[in-house]
Amino acid sequence: MKFFIDTANLEQIKEAQDLGILDGVTTNPSLMAKEGISGKDAILNHYKTICEIVDGDISAEVLSTTYEEMIKEGDELAAIHPNIVVKIPMIKDGIKALKYFSNKGIKTNCTLIFSAGQALLAAKAGANYVSPFLGRLDDISVDGMNLIEEIRIIFDNYMFDTEILAASIRSPMHIINCAKIGADVITSPLDSILNLLNHPLTDKGLAQFVADAKKMG
Ligand code: E4P
Numbered sequence: 001m002k003f004f005i006d007t008a009n010l011e012q013i014k015e016a017q018d019l020g021i022l023d024g025v026t027t028n029p030s031l032m033a034k035e036g037i038s039g040k041d042a043i044l045n046h047y048k049t050i051c052e053i054v055d056g057d058i059s060a061e062v063l064s065t066t067y068e069e070m071i072k073e074g075d076e077l078a079a080i081h082p083n084i085v086v087k088i089p090m091i092k093d094g095i096k097a098l099k100y101f102s103n104k105g106i107k108t109n110c111t112l113i114f115s116a117g118q119a120l121l122a123a124k125a126g127a128n129y130v131s132p133f134l135g136r137l138d139d140i141s142v143d144g145m146n147l148i149e150e151i152r153i154i155f156d157n158y159m160f161d162t163e164i165l166a167a168s169i170r171s172p173m174h175i176i177n178c179a180k181i182g183a184d185v186i187t188s189p190l191d192s193i194l195n196l197l198n199h200p201l202t203d204k205g206l207a208q209f210v211a212d213a214k215k216m217g
Pocket of ligand 1: 028133169
């Protein structure tokens with residue numbers, strides 16, 4: 001299972017990278033705006049910096065929504081670094097753009113997936129990743145984890161190479177349940193990844209071991 005961090009914050013990306021368990025990064029326009037990144041040059045530079053920190057797939061989302069604009073923008077993003085994955089929204093023109101990039105050998109991540117049918121279409125168009133948004137489904141009282149299960153069954157039935165990139169992760173339990181179902185990748189905020197570390201019995205046990213170690217001189 002691959003672990004991606006879902007942020008454009010360079011400090012958090014460095015912290016996750018230092019842990020030694022990071023396989024990639026996902027961003028979106030909201031996460032980029034949160035870091036105050038604006039303007040084409042600043043956006044391209046920020047992705048370049050992320051690629052220099054992490055040696056793995058880095059999802060960079062197009063800002064446009066028409067086929068012509070998306071392929072122009074995606075080509076520019078892909079030219080930044082070989083690890084850039086062009087992130088394309090799940091819309092009709094997006095399907096065409098996925099196919100265009102697939103034919104060119106440029107990696108893609110289809111974002112804003114909320115149904116199994118959308119994931120199937122993206123896989124048919126040659127997406128390397130589909131990003132079902134768990135947390136946003138949970139927010140409207142729909143079980144996001146059911147969607148991961150449905151997509152897993154469909155992709156396994158037809159041996160699609162497209163990887164399930166579980167997104168909109170809000171808790172360590174999301175990560176554990178994705179691992180149980182067999183999502184290929186999770187992309188998560190740093191705090192949910194770090195929360196996987198915690199167990200009170202680990203803290204208690206370690207405190208005892210440290211105390212006993214002192215007795216041993
Ligand atoms: C990742 O690709 C998505 O953009 C992200 O996980 C969305 O998360 P959110 O629903 O917490 O904004």
